[in-house]
Amino acid sequence: MDERFISLEEWEAERLQDPEFVAALAAREPAYQVVRLRILRGLTQKQLAELVGTRQSSIARLESGATPPNLSFLSKVAAALGARVEVHLSPIDDAFSLRA
Numbered sequence: 001m002d003e004r005f006i007s008l009e010e011w012e013a014e015r016l017q018d019p020e021f022v023a024a025l026a027a028r029e030p031a032y033q034v035v036r037l038r039i040l041r042g043l044t045q046k047q048l049a050e051l052v053g054t055r056q057s058s059i060a061r062l063e064s065g066a067t068p069p070n071l072s073f074l075s076k077v078a079a080a081l082g083a084r085v086e087v088h089l090s091p092i093d094d095a096f097s098l099r100a
Helices: 008-015 019-027 029-040 045-052 056-064 071-080
Strands: none
Touching: 019 029, 029 056, 029 071, 045 056, 045 071, 056 071
16 A cells, blocks of 8 residues: 555544544534435435425535534424434533532
8 A cells, every 4th residue: 555545544533633623523413414314315405495495505505514504494404304303412621510
């Protein structure tokens, strides 16, 4: 193997050590899940948009992950895909603790 190239697994392992990369990856998770479910359901963006009652461009923007999704819109998309939205709140760090 040429020494200039690394495997995908090595590349991913390196990137997952970078907090900014991990944060960007997490921010795009809803978009990834929408694309994955849409494809599994055999739908085009246009077909999904029709089920949701929106335009194809709105689905494309959601799937691009460029901006955080609106929870109300994401819920409508999830319902059209036969899915549900789950929201989890996690502490950013251990500096804050719950007080009785």
